[in-house]
Amino acid sequence: MHKKPLSKQIYDARWCYLFVLPCSILTGMFVIYPIGMSWYFSLLDWSGFTKEAKFIGLQNYYEAVNDEFFWDAFIRSFIFMFGTVPVKIVLGFIIAVFLNNQVLKLAPFFRTVIFMPVVTAIAIIGIVMTFVFSPFNGPANKFLMSTNLTSAPIDFLGNPDTVLPTVMGVYVWKWLGITMMYWLAALQTVPQDVYDAAKIDGAEGYRLWIHIILPIVLPFAIVIILVEAVGALNVFPLIETMTAGGPFFSSEVMEIYIFRTAFVTDSGTMPRLGYACAAGVFWGVAVLFITVLQGLWMRRTRRI
Amino acid sequence: MKKKKDLKISRRTVMKGALAAGAMMSAGSIPSKLFAGEFNIPDPLKPLPTTGGNMRWIDSGDMKGVFWKKLFPEYAASRGITIEYDGLPWKEINKIVPIAIRNGTVHDVFQLPIGMDPGVAVSEGWVQPWDDYIENIDEWLGAFPSGVYLPGVNQFNGKTYGTCLTANKRTGTCLLYSEKYMSEAGYDPQAGRMTYSEIRDAAKKITKNGNGQYYGWIIGGNQVNRWEDVVHTFGQVGGAHSGRGGFTNRHINFQNGKFQIASDQYMEAVELLLQLKSDGSAFPGVMSMNAPQARALMPQGAAGMIFQGPWCIGVWGRDAPNWKYGIASEPVPDGKEAQPLYIAEGGSNTFWLSANSTMGPFAGDLIRFMGTEQGQIYWAQTVGAADPAVNPDAVAKAGLTGPSAQALSMFAENILVGPNPIVRNKDVGIVAAKSRVPDPSLALVIQGLYTGQLKGVEAQLKDCNQRYEDALDKAVEEARADGANVTRDDWVFPNWDVYSNYGAEKYQEL
Structure with a gap:
């Protein structure tokens, strides 16, 4: 069959292209352009607000990979991810299983309660949590002291050993509701017939969940893990409001590191947007790599 | 078993105080009571545009x-x-x-x-x-x-x-204290400048008297510049003569053009802070509060001493008009005479x-x-x-009158004008634009020592000093590569008499 020339194909599909055009322009303006510019800026020695910007090739990247604080922040970001995502996934699943039970009359109420932190502004949560975990009459310490669990107040956010676990705990609490909703959506795709058939075949309790329900919702689990993992690598507002990366870098994740070098120099010298962009690009590629790996895993799971 | 008493200051009160302090810092919405409302604004010297705007x-x-x-x-x-x-x-x-x-x-x-x-x-x-x-x-x-x-x-x-409408003749690390607690501890900072040992002893006694309800000393420890400010100024008082201001002035002894971070005086100042912690005299949770939060806790009776600036006077005057506090100069290391502080012109x-x-x-x-x-x-x-x-x-x-007048008098007595490399050579400005404070900065090093994440005061300060030297060398090198006529000698002022102001005639002598 004679194939139409490309121009003719485009002309025939002109309405499709026209409708795609607005989205393409917006994507170009707000996604492609900033990504491209950050790649370009990462090759410059530039403070970000003077005309003077010197092309220095990959020197910023070289400096970043040789900076121990960069790697500390890099690793800390993954510690944060590996410390929060499994907890959220497992807890969210357990809660969803319970709240998916139609017999439980108060399920909508509990769903709402667990979901409420999700819709609360994260900066507000961050600030309020600094008071909750304050060693000076903070409710967390008051509880621990009144129950004799500790004899002296714990400086949750000021102690390098406790700061990251505390922020991770707040993060899990804040976003648990959305994980629960993902799982509920997944569980609700399982037809009632499957439950009925399983019961007839004698599969109940954990056997029902392990052998019947879990394989059905597994593809959803991959998507949920992917979304949660990327989410756990984007925790700037919570950490900035709770600790700003301190004390002495103990809670400095990559986003805080990038922010610190790009904008905020408490020590009173010029910021380094070029360097921050290099760190950001490096970080972006790392996140992309993880996303691709998870995507491949998802495809493989679907084939199974 | 006797149950430990709860602190009397409620969380709500702390939040209220911190918010009020924050509001003062950010918006200044608290009305002044120092003058009665109306300004006598003179007519403009020449007609202004009538278009508004x-x-x-x-x-x-x-x-x-x-x-x-x-x-x-x-x-x-x-x-x-x-x-x-x-x-x-x-x-x-x-x-x-x-x-x-x-x-x-x-x-x-x-x-x-x-x-x-x-x-x-x-x-x-x-x-x-x-x-x-x-x-x-x-x-x-x-x-x-x-x-x-x-x-x-x-x-x-x-x-x-x-x-410029304001002078820079002030310090941000004065000794501000509760008159009641200090007096109960048996000290009167108005009688003379306190020594490090006296500060430490007073903090211990206040903490003991507080019996868990209040402590000897407080600092906004998660605001990292507070650590550096205290050590820098205390170091100067101890005799580490150095400049103030940005990276190209601060911590530099203009007699030899070198950073003073590893000096004995800086080390003593850091040790004092660590001793206040190890003595148990520091308010619990200083690492998770900023300077305004720490300041807000003082009038509520949470601590006996804070090293802060004269801006506290206005805030406390409005938030806690009945609270009795005093202001005094920074403490001095034992057995030493207090040395002058320096500001740039x-x-x-x-x-x-x-x-x-x-x-x-x-x-x-x-x-x-x-x-x-x-x-x-x-x-x-x-x-x-x-x-x-x-x-x-x-x-x-x-x-x-009162603490404001006393603070100004203190500043007049303690602060001299020191050399300023940029006045000598405007190309120093290019170096300033090129300079980057190395990681970790002195402020963070002190914070790390305080939290215990870094060990060994002397080794850490020596490393830090070297990083600062290298950073300034690098900035000078980069500025020179861009055509600036500047060398590290621009930071050396051999005619600097540390006991007198460094004025225009001194620059001419160079």
């Missing part, structure tokens, strides 16, 4: 905000314009102003981010000179003390680009006029008024010692 103004707030919030409405009404004021912490200024400059939306009048070389602002065309907007500017400048307006600092190409709180501003006539008229003796008196009466008015006659006439 909105003038936008941004600065670092604090007590300045308190003053502007009172003055701006009256001034705006008298000139038929509106004024939009944003008083924000430095951290925000450092973020907002550069972005606004880049976008062409910066305020009409603004402060440059910390560390920004004014020469860069001029050469980049972000600012315009005040000369066209301040009537009889030469006469007006002549009323300021010498050393406030200087080429390379706020004057460029024979024009005045930056205006020039004023503080420099205001710049945006190159895009069409409100220059009004901004110039307002700045001119504030530079007059009457304007300076108004300023001094409200702001007091927090940001001292630059005109000493006006300060004298403002009739300040």
